Amino acid sequence: MAKLVLIRHGQSEWNALNLFNGWVDTKLSDKGIAQARTAGELLAKEGIQFDQAYTSVLTRAITTLHYALEEAGQLWIPEMKSWRLNERHYGALQGLNKADAAEKWGDEQVLQWRRSYDVLPPLLEEQTETVEVLGKEYPAFDRRYADVPEGELPFGENLKVTLERVLPFWESNISKDLAAGKNVVIAAHGNSLRALVKHIEGISDDDILGVEIANGEPLVYDLADDLSVVSKKVLKPEA
Numbered sequence: 561m562a563k564l565v566l567i568r569h570g571q572s573e574w575n576a577l578n579l580f581n582g583w584v585d586t587k588l589s590d591k592g593i594a595q596a597r598t599a600g601e602l603l604a605k606e607g608i609q610f611d612q613a614y615t616s617v618l619t620r621a622i623t624t625l626h627y628a629l630e631e632a633g634q635l636w637i638p639e640m641k642s643w644r645l646n647e648r649h650y651g652a653l654q655g656l657n658k659a660d661a662a663e664k665w666g667d668e669q670v671l672q673w674r675r676s677y678d679v680l681p682p683l684l685e686e687q688t689e690t691v692e693v694l695g696k697e698y699p700a701f702d703r704r705y706a707d708v709p710e711g712e713l714p715f716g717e718n719l720k721v722t723l724e725r726v727l728p729f730w731e732s733n734i735s736k737d738l739a740a741g742k743n744v745v746i747a748a749h750g751n752s753l754r755a756l757v758k759h760i761e762g763i764s765d766d767d768i769l770g771v772e773i774a775n776g777e778p779l780v781y782d783l784a785d786d787l788s789v790v791s792k793k794v795l796k797p798e799a
């Protein structure tokens with residue numbers, strides 16, 4: 561039996577501004593930092609001893625992992641970062657305001673882009689190293705992606721494509737640790753985690769539309785040796 565804990569990063573600067581974030585490298589807001597620390601306190605209360613941590617190559621997930629593990633007294637554990645755990649790439653929607661998008665394209669279209677399994681967002685025309693949004697420069701396709709296999713850098717992803725690029729890393733690393741009985745924590749993103757949750761729990765393509773993962777509320781799974789789910793709970797801060 562192993563424990564798997566999934567943590568969506570705390571609120572990012574762009575979550576606070578209601579902007580489509582995707583692969584643009586934004587930071588945690590002050591509220592996001594507090595949420596990440598609280599996630600760590602909740603994990604400390606549960607008494608979970610981790611063996612391995614995984615995160616994406618995006619700052620908001622990495623710093624969430626670090627704040628949470630520091631709070632839990634386990635910042636020292638081995639950690640590995642992979643672009644495969646990045647947020648779903650939101651294509652040409654990145655940097656746009658979600659409410660403005662709903663006004664322009666309609667609520668239903670935006671819901672399909674945000675929560676459906678297989679509807680692609682409008683794609684990027686080009687992959688630039690940085691992007692400028694609201695007068696500020698943010699990292700985008702920079703050298704952290706130098707090791708991505710030729711042709712695999714996305715121009716925009718739906719949940720299906722996201723799951724297809726998360727799964728090789730799940731198979732090659734995470735599932736092997738779990739099968740060996742290691743307790744694993746993954747700090748990642750709303751949609752890369754929805755993809756993983758779909759896979760772990762066997763959720764249908766239709767039902768995944770209704771699945772939401774809150775910032776900074778750890779999902780704790782007990783997994784059997786064959787990685788089937790024995791129990792699941794969400795750790796929520798006291799109201």
Ligand SMILES: O=C(O)[C@@H](CO)OP(=O)(O)O
Nearest residue numbers: 579580581582647674750
């Ligand atoms: O902006 C994003 O990249 C994601 C997660 O914050 O948003 P959404 O909830 O629309 O999937």
